[in-house]
Amino acid sequence: xxxxTKYNRINLITTVIVMLFTGIIYxxxxxxxxxxxxxxxxxVEENEIFEHVRINHNLPEVYKSDDQQISFSPANGQTIVRxxxxxxxxxxxxxxxxxxxxxxxxxxxGNNNYQILVVESKVETEYLIRIIFSITIAVILLLVISLxxxxxxxxxxxxxxxxxxxxxxxxFNITDKKNIPAxxxxxxxxxxxxxxxxxxxxKAKNDYQDLKAFTENASHELLTPIAVINSKLDTLxxxxxxxxxxxxxxxxxxxxxxxxxxxxxxxLLLVKIENNLINDDQDINVKEVxxxxxxxxxxxxxxxxxxxxxxxxxxxxxxxKSLLEILLNNLLSNAIRxxxxxxxxxxxxxxxxxxxKNTGKNQALDxxxxxxxxxxxxxxxxxxxxxxxxxxICENYGLGxxxxxxxxxxxMTISFKD
Numbered sequence: 001x002x003x004x005t006k007y008n009r010i011n012l013i014t015t016v017i018v019m020l021f022t023g024i025i026y027x028x029x030x031x032x033x034x035x036x037x038x039x040x041x042x043x044v045e046e047n048e049i050f051e052h053v054r055i056n057h058n059l060p061e062v063y064k065s066d067d068q069q070i071s072f073s074p075a076n077g078q079t080i081v082r083x084x085x086x087x088x089x090x091x092x093x094x095x096x097x098x099x100x101x102x103x104x105x106x107x108x109x110g111n112n113n114y115q116i117l118v119v120e121s122k123v124e125t126e127y128l129i130r131i132i133f134s135i136t137i138a139v140i141l142l143l144v145i146s147l148x149x150x151x152x153x154x155x156x157x158x159x160x161x162x163x164x165x166x167x168x169x170x171x172f173n174i175t176d177k178k179n180i181p182a183x184x185x186x187x188x189x190x191x192x193x194x195x196x197x198x199x200x201x202x203k204a205k206n207d208y209q210d211l212k213a214f215t216e217n218a219s220h221e222l223l224t225p226i227a228v229i230n231s232k233l234d235t236l237x238x239x240x241x242x243x244x245x246x247x248x249x250x251x252x253x254x255x256x257x258x259x260x261x262x263x264x265x266x267x268l269l270l271v272k273i274e275n276n277l278i279n280d281d282q283d284i285n286v287k288e289v290x291x292x293x294x295x296x297x298x299x300x301x302x303x304x305x306x307x308x309x310x311x312x313x314x315x316x317x318x319x320x321k322s323l324l325e326i327l328l329n330n331l332l333s334n335a336i337r338x339x340x341x342x343x344x345x346x347x348x349x350x351x352x353x354x355x356x357k358n359t360g361k362n363q364a365l366d367x368x369x370x371x372x373x374x375x376x377x378x379x380x381x382x383x384x385x386x387x388x389x390x391x392x393i394c395e396n397y398g399l400g401x402x403x404x405x406x407x408x409x410x411x412m413t414i415s416f417k418d
Contacts, residue, residue: 004159008151012144019140027133034125035101039084042103045070045118053107059114067121075113080106089121098123161185165194172201174208175274212271219268226264229257266385273323273392280320287312287349289324293332294347305342312349315416319397327393330386331356331412338410346409352416357409364405371401 045068052060059072069089082105089100102119164183172180180201183194233254242250272278290312301308317324335345335358343359369375371391374384394401400415 004152004155007155008148011151012148015144015147016140019143023133023136023140026136027129030132031129034128035122038101038120038122038125039103042084042101042118042120045120046103046105046116049107049116049118053109057109059107059109067124069119071117072107072114073117075106075115077113078115080104080113080115082106087119089119089123091121099126101125158187161187161190161194165190165197169197174204179205212274215267216271219264219271222260222264226257226261230261233257263385266389269326270385270389270392273389273396276396278320278323280322281318282321283316283318284321284324286315286317286324286328286354289321289328290332290347290349290354293325293328297332297336301336301339301345304336304339306336306339306345307343308345308347310347312347313351315349315351315354317397317416323393323396327390327414330390331414334358334386335410335412344409354414354416356412357406359408360410362408365403365410367403370403 049060049070060070062070062072083103085102085104087100087102088097090096091098099122100119101122102117105116105118107114107116161183168180168183180198182198183190185191185194233250237250237254290310294308294310335356338360339345339358340360344357345359346355346357348355371387373388375387391401393399394414398417400413402413402415404411404413
């Protein structure tokens with residue numbers, strides 16, 4: 001849920017609860033005040049009855065009124081407790097009962113005690129209360145709508161710098177030479193956030209450039225000594241003056257230097273790809289490259305009795321041919337090298353994607369780790385950079401490269417751009 005939505009929801013719910021609670025208190029207060037006013041009118045009427053009895057020594061004549069009714073009845077020895085009651089009032093015109101407020105009292109005329117019941121209609125009072133309550137509800141609705149509109153307008157504007165900073169972070173690329181653009185804001189917190197992000201991104205870029213330069217320089221510096229070692233080993237092996245143990249040691253040493261050579265070449269290649277130093281893009285038919293590579297690998301997968309099934313359509317990419325060959329070579333060689341005897345490789349190519357499926361170890365690989373540098377199984381003879389290079393090539397050309405396991409197949413998929 002977006003922050004704006006959450007804030008609006010909390011703000012509006014709080015406002016509605018507070019206003020309803022205030023409205024109920026307001027309604028009760030007005031109701032009590034108006035009821036007290038009616039009670040005062042009933043007391044005035046009671047006093048008039050007492051005054052009439054004191055002067056005339058008889059009960060006043062009962063008359064009909066539109067908003068007040070008075071009745072007397074013998075008490076017959078009952079004790080009358082003076083009190084106010086909520087009762088019904090009979091409308092003389094409509095002949096229908098309606099809400100009323102009454103006062104029960106007593107008066108003594110001669111030796112007789114009478115109960116007095118004075119009832120006054122509360123219709124006007126309740127009508128006034130309903131009007132007040134309706135106005136209160138209307139004010140609440142108006143306030144809620146106003147808060148909703150104002151919040152959306154003001155908060156959207158207030159949070160605009162934050163979303164600009166967020167978009168800058170999303171588009172941040174450590175290999176990009178451009179710095180994160182500054183976001184202008186009159187809010188101190190956003191300025192501090194933008195400053196912190198700019199500092200962090202600049203430091204990350206510098207560290208990355210230093211590390212990349214170190215890797216590139218180290219790889220270049222290793223080329224000559226590795227070449228010399230290889231040459232000396234070749235010459236030494238050709239002398240053929242060693243016993244079996246010495247030959248085994250030299251063979252192991254030769255193999256280690258060969259792996260070091262492959263690793264060094266892979267690191268240099270990765271640096272070149274990351275820096276876009278290979279710029280020989282042209283329109284290449286992926287189908288033809290796959291067929292050429294399969295022809296080169298034919299003896300290897302035939303030795304393992306691997307059955308290869310292909311279903312290839314023409315698909316042209318504007319890409320460096322050497323990089324495309326490296327990409328497909330890595331994926332196909334992995335499919336063969338990590339396959340099993342009498343295994344299967346299925347290759348599909350259409351306008352949307354290239355899928356390479358191969359049997360192998362009956363266990364899914366970690367789809368997040370396999371593309372990381374130097375991530376490989378302990379028994380693997382690879383450099384651990386093949387899939388890293390493959391993903392980097394795909395990223396450079398806006399292609400997607402994903403792995404999934406669907407027993408018994410390990411599946412590599414390259415998704416092409418629309």
